[in-house]
Amino acid sequence: MGMKSDIKLIDDNGLRIDGRLPNQLRPIKMEVGVVKRADGSAFIEWGGNKIIAAVYGPREAYPKHVQESDRAIVRARYNMAAFSVDERKRPGPDRRSVELSKVISEALTSAIFVEKFPRTAIDVYIEVLQADAGTRVAGITVASLALADAGIPMRDLVVGCAAGKVDGVVVLDLNKEEDNFGEADVPMAIMPRTGDIALLQMDGDLTYEELTNAMEMAMDAAKEIYQLEIKTLKGKYGGDNNDD
Amino acid sequence: MEEEKKVRDVVVPGEEIVVDGKPGRGVFIENGVMHSMYLGIVDVRSGYVNVIPLSGCYIPKRGDKVIGKIVDLAPMNWVVDINAPYYAPLHVNDVPWRVEFGDTGRFLGLGDVILAKVSNVNEMGQVWITLKEQGLRKLEGGHLIHISPSKVPRVIGKGGSMIQMLKDSTNCRIYVGQNGTIWISGTPDGIVKVIKAIRMIEREAHTYGLTDRVKEFLERGDE
Numbered sequence: 001m002g003m004k005s006d007i008k009l010i011d012d013n014g015l016r017i018d019g020r021l022p023n024q025l026r027p028i029k030m031e032v033g034v035v036k037r038a039d040g041s042a043f044i045e046w047g048g049n050k051i052i053a054a055v056y057g058p059r060e061a062y063p064k065h066v067q068e069s070d071r072a073i074v075r076a077r078y079n080m081a082a083f084s085v086d087e088r089k090r091p092g093p094d095r096r097s098v099e100l101s102k103v104i105s106e107a108l109t110s111a112i113f114v115e116k117f118p119r120t121a122i123d124v125y126i127e128v129l130q131a132d133a134g135t136r137v138a139g140i141t142v143a144s145l146a147l148a149d150a151g152i153p154m155r156d157l158v159v160g161c162a163a164g165k166v167d168g169v170v171v172l173d174l175n176k177e178e179d180n181f182g183e184a185d186v187p188m189a190i191m192p193r194t195g196d197i198a199l200l201q202m203d204g205d206l207t208y209e210e211l212t213n214a215m216e217m218a219m220d221a222a223k224e225i226y227q228l229e230i231k232t233l234k235g236k237y238g239g240d241n242n243d244d
Numbered sequence: 245m246e247e248e249k250k251v252r253d254v255v256v257p258g259e260e261i262v263v264d265g266k267p268g269r270g271v272f273i274e275n276g277v278m279h280s281m282y283l284g285i286v287d288v289r290s291g292y293v294n295v296i297p298l299s300g301c302y303i304p305k306r307g308d309k310v311i312g313k314i315v316d317l318a319p320m321n322w323v324v325d326i327n328a329p330y331y332a333p334l335h336v337n338d339v340p341w342r343v344e345f346g347d348t349g350r351f352l353g354l355g356d357v358i359l360a361k362v363s364n365v366n367e368m369g370q371v372w373i374t375l376k377e378q379g380l381r382k383l384e385g386g387h388l389i390h391i392s393p394s395k396v397p398r399v400i401g402k403g404g405s406m407i408q409m410l411k412d413s414t415n416c417r418i419y420v421g422q423n424g425t426i427w428i429s430g431t432p433d434g435i436v437k438v439i440k441a442i443r444m445i446e447r448e449a450h451t452y453g454l455t456d457r458v459k460e461f462l463e464r465g466d467e
Contacts, residue, residue: 039301060330120329148283149299151297151394152282152300153270194274
């Protein structure tokens with residue numbers, strides 16, 4: 001965001017740099033049950049993003065002072081691998097990943113029946129193996145799959161989806177170039193059944209109309225991703241799963 | 245059972261359940277409509293619609309018989325891991341022996357396995373277990389395996405049919421804890437066979453006609 005360049009992100013036919021239409025998602029592939037030792041896990045490939053999520057718990061929360069006597073706490077940790085980006089990322093938590101961990105925890109908390117497990121913690125580990133813009137929304141999506149796989153009671157699956165503005169056009173699901181050289185990015189987390197919004201951030205400037213437009217676009221796309229999530233979860237328990 | 249491997253209805257969290265009946269376990273109501281809480285299977289039993297989760301941890305209920313492992317000793321109690329979100333203390337008053345203060349280690353040591361009963365659970369999730377009842381005891385030797393607690397009823401079968409079949413065909417002693425921990429004792433061959441059968445039950449817990457397939461597996465022998 002913010003960087004000026006003379007790259008043309010939208011061509012004369014209205015197509016984007018990777019040939020997508022403004023309201024078209026990147027290809028998404030999901031899988032559940034990829035980490036055997038975890039209580040629940042999932043993997044997602046979203047365009048160039050490759051993210052793995054593992055869920056542990058609910059288990060007794062330690063240190064004891066973080067426990068809540070009437071509900072569970074959700075501790076998500078968003079972490080980018082050193083090799084996930086072009087230039088080596090210094091490993092460990094930084095300002096950005098601490099913030100993302102916090103907002104992802106809060107987005108997931110709103111979907112989970114936390115009051116069913118007092119004094120416990122539900123740990124969600126989100127590891128970004130390869131990043132290509134939109135990792136926080138892909139992380140939320142894959143984390144909600146892992147939570148469902150772990151048998152944690154939830155109101156709905158959470159779907160993350162981003163929209164933004166590139167070369168003056170409101171577009172869905174920005175890729176790396178669009179994110180770097182575009183004008184705005186609006187990541188959202190949505191519970192598609194009710195249309196509740198679990199996360200809404202905005203980086204860059206949008207007018208009211210543009211923001212509404214972007215949110216509607218993300219909302220529609222979320223329903224599409226939601227169907228994919230359901231298909232993935234049900235697919236695990238489909239007819240022929242003896243090859244375990 | 246008409247079909248060889250018919251799969252039960254799988255629902256995902258938040259999915260609407262359009263089945264007649266009263267809301268039971270694993271469902272919540274929003275705007276007068278039932279929704280599933282879990283990734284699980286829909287089960288209608290005596291007028292109640294339940295969703296049985298396909299995975300997840302054990303939620304202790306009073307009266308459940310569980311198999312636990314001693315993880316810590318204290319002067320007046322043992323701390324037992326029963327595979328629940330919380331550890332369960334076993335107080336010296338809840339065992340059939342007379343234990344002097346600070347002498348807990350003489351009766352049950354770290355890593356010992358016990359068959360216990362959940363005597364109380366409170367709303368904060370605290371759990372108390374007891375050994376003071378007939379049939380509850382320390383389990384010596386044997387082999388432990390874990391399965392998802394939601395699949396315990398399938399391993400036991402209707403009226404204990406499945407577990408009886410496993411016992412009869414392998415001559416093993418088997419205890420199934422409601423918390424998904426299973427204790428098996430017998431010949432090495434028998435134990436291996438039981439474990440294979442239980443893994444098969446676990447894998448196909450959501451299908452119909454499971455007892456027949458397990459029976460076939462046990463008769464066919466090793467593979």
